[in-house]
Amino acid sequence: MTTVLIAEDEPLMRERLVAMLAVAWPEAQVVLVAENGNDAWDGFLEHEPQVVFLDIRMPGLSGLEVAERIGKQAHVVFVTAYDQYAVDAFDAGAVDYILKPVQADRLDKAVARLRDKVQVKPADLGDILHHLKAALPDPPRDKMKWIRASVGRQIRLIDVADVLFFQSDAKYTRVVTTGFEALVRIPLKDLLSGLDPEVFWQIHRGTMVNVNAIAAAERVDAERLQVLLRGHAEKLPVSRSFAHLFRD
Amino acid sequence: MWQRFTLWYRAWDQEQLAVLACPALAEAMPAGYRRVFAIKLAQLSDVERQQLAHFSQHYTGRKALLPMAWMALAFSVAGLLLQLALAPDFPIGKALFGANAVGFTCVAIYVGAWFNYRQLDQRLLRVVVLTTLLTILGALLGVGISVLVSDHGLEAELQKIPRTIAIAGLGAITLLAAPMMLITAFRNRQFASLTATLQRDAEQDRLARALSETQLRLLRAQIEPHFLFNTLGAVQQLAEDGAPRAAGLTANLIAFLRASLDEMRSETVALADEFGLIDAYLRVMQVRLGARLRFTLVLPLALEHVRLPSMLLLTLVENAIKHGIEPALRGGEVTVCATQNGAMLSLQVVDTGIGLVDEVVEGTGLANARQRLALAHHGAARLVLAPREDGGTVAEITLPVGA
Numbered sequence A: 001m002t003t004v005l006i007a008e009d010e011p012l013m014r015e016r017l018v019a020m021l022a023v024a025w026p027e028a029q030v031v032l033v034a035e036n037g038n039d040a041w042d043g044f045l046e047h048e049p050q051v052v053f054l055d056i057r058m059p060g061l062s063g064l065e066v067a068e069r070i071g072k073q074a075h076v077v078f079v080t081a082y083d084q085y086a087v088d089a090f091d092a093g094a095v096d097y098i099l100k101p102v103q104a105d106r107l108d109k110a111v112a113r114l115r116d117k118v119q120v121k122p123a124d125l126g127d128i129l130h131h132l133k134a135a136l137p138d139p140p141r142d143k144m145k146w147i148r149a150s151v152g153r154q155i156r157l158i159d160v161a162d163v164l165f166f167q168s169d170a171k172y173t174r175v176v177t178t179g180f181e182a183l184v185r186i187p188l189k190d191l192l193s194g195l196d197p198e199v200f201w202q203i204h205r206g207t208m209v210n211v212n213a214i215a216a217a218e219r220v221d222a223e224r225l226q227v228l229l230r231g232h233a234e235k236l237p238v239s240r241s242f243a244h245l246f247r248d
Numbered sequence B: 001m002w003q004r005f006t007l008w009y010r011a012w013d014q015e016q017l018a019v020l021a022c023p024a025l026a027e028a029m030p031a032g033y034r035r036v037f038a039i040k041l042a043q044l045s046d047v048e049r050q051q052l053a054h055f056s057q058h059y060t061g062r063k064a065l066l067p068m069a070w071m072a073l074a075f076s077v078a079g080l081l082l083q084l085a086l087a088p089d090f091p092i093g094k095a096l097f098g099a100n101a102v103g104f105t106c107v108a109i110y111v112g113a114w115f116n117y118r119q120l121d122q123r124l125l126r127v128v129v130l131t132t133l134l135t136i137l138g139a140l141l142g143v144g145i146s147v148l149v150s151d152h153g154l155e156a157e158l159q160k161i162p163r164t165i166a167i168a169g170l171g172a173i174t175l176l177a178a179p180m181m182l183i184t185a186f187r188n189r190q191f192a193s194l195t196a197t198l199q200r201d202a203e204q205d206r207l208a209r210a211l212s213e214t215q216l217r218l219l220r221a222q223i224e225p226h227f228l229f230n231t232l233g234a235v236q237q238l239a240e241d242g243a244p245r246a247a248g249l250t251a252n253l254i255a256f257l258r259a260s261l262d263e264m265r266s267e268t269v270a271l272a273d274e275f276g277l278i279d280a281y282l283r284v285m286q287v288r289l290g291a292r293l294r295f296t297l298v299l300p301l302a303l304e305h306v307r308l309p310s311m312l313l314l315t316l317v318e319n320a321i322k323h324g325i326e327p328a329l330r331g332g333e334v335t336v337c338a339t340q341n342g343a344m345l346s347l348q349v350v351d352t353g354i355g356l357v358d359e360v361v362e363g364t365g366l367a368n369a370r371q372r373l374a375l376a377h378h379g380a381a382r383l384v385l386a387p388r389e390d391g392g393t394v395a396e397i398t399l400p401v402g403a
Helices: A011-024 A037-047 A063-070 A084-093 A104-117 A126-135 A188-194 A240-246 B002-021 B023-028 B033-043 B046-058 B062-086 B092-115 B117-122 B124-149 B154-222 B225-240 B245-264 B271-292 B312-325 B364-377
Strands: A002-007 A028-034 A051-055 A075-080 A096-099 A146-151 A154-159 A163-169 A172-177 A181-184 A200-204 A207-210 A214-219 A225-229 A232-238 B268-270 B293-298 B307-309 B332-341 B344-351 B382-387 B393-400
Touching (some): A002 A011, A011 A051, A011 A104, A011 B225, A011 B271, A037 A051, A037 A188, A051 A063, A063 A075, A063 A126, A084 A096, A096 A104, A163 A188, A163 A232, A200 A232, A200 A240, A207 A232, A232 A240, B002 B023, B002 B033, B023 B033, B046 B092, B062 B092, B092 B154, B117 B154, B124 B154, B154 B364, B245 B271, B271 B307, B271 B312, B271 B332, B307 B364, B312 B344, B312 B364, B312 B393, B364 B382, B364 B393
Parallel strands (some): A002 A051, A075 A096, B293 B332
Antiparallel strands (some): A146 A154, A146 A181, A163 A207, A172 A181, A200 A207, A214 A225, A225 A232, B268 B307, B332 B344, B344 B393
């Protein structure tokens, strides 16, 4: 059984893709249908599907950004209404894509290819994604500058640059700085796209750490790594998907 | 000798035409009298240069000779008649020469004034006084020479001086100064009206261009693949499910396309129609975005007939969706409302989306909207974009009612 994740922001398009995929590929198991890029990435980490259908334009992380993070961990098929640049690049780079509105014959072809592909390792799309991101206009995005959090009876404004790390805590997120920590009522995955990926590295599905606060990474055993911080005693585990960040 | 003269003349003539066509050439010319003249030409205004170039090209070579021959004939006849009528014992040869000399001098000065009216206007008094004084000086010089060569007594010649001054002064004023002033005034008035016409034309051109740019942009927006394909995909999905909503979505898409085609053809539109267009657009987007989009439209009855440039408000709503709601994880709400404060109408598009990004690069849609507002309301209208207090964006147009 092949596991599939679908990410598409418009509800009817989502329904359509799910319904059509059920016909075209009955033995595929859809593990998650995501409404935006952040949910898609978080859902990918949770379910580790083999195949991912990604809309290119989505709120939060764009389809291209999610694909970049997924890297070689899954087979990616892009779904796009029509971006001439993208379509050209897809054709040149032999990347799978489906045009919206999805038509049955096109989906059948993509599924036929995927059936073969899931037998082998996913290709590295790095170069093509880089090229595509340069060609497509940057999606509008609100880069977070500060966070409003309640600490005791106060409401504090925390400068994002002062945050050592964010850690997921059920529906809340722990925001930890050198001096204090706070809980905010926003799930970590919603903060993902507002943080600069150059500054905040995700080291675990539930942890985003400020690169400037990392003192070292150490081995726990043959498999596992953990991060040590400057000015904070807590040690943060690095999950397998992110171990590559600390390899030479 | 003659050939060298014509060659020299032709070369200079060509050079001056070239300078008239491209004044920058004057700076590049080697020093000398030609450069002095070229720089004078280059200093003329664009309109003057064009007029002069046109004249020079027309009256060149043989074409210039014919009118000059006619003028010579006319001056000769006038000189002859004056001689017969006023001083029958004055030598005919001198009368002919004098008449032609005065005539051609006047023509040269009139032509000069005709083509140099802009600069003449600024120092008209100086030129008039100078011309008169020079004429008188010339006359006195003539008297001086005649004293030397004449066999009349010195006393007799000296007695002529007041009369000579009077004749030369009057002649200069009537034949040179007055016509020069008239020509300058006439030509400058012509210039002013020409400039005004040109400005009006340019303004209308700009307005027409801004309008057609809006039309093109809107046309592109509607056939923009993301809008059209995603909407059609939504229709298809609803239709396949047999959902009654398919008919509603199609109806709104049709209403939107039809209304925007209608609006595209007119420069202004009643607020009621613009709100109808926006309503159809937002309904289409709401079916597509589902719970992520909520919207409210508020248009008081009294303002339904107020007119404003077409599709302006729609542009702001499209921007609110595209840059505010669509990129927001949880979507948001769009509120469009019209209110009147005294003589001003305020149109607000408020969204609770992701808000203004740091470096706001205003797209062609907004730039175009500003330009059309400025042209339609002569600077009395404003378009302001500001961040909303709790996140999101407020876009507001204020314009005078009834303008």
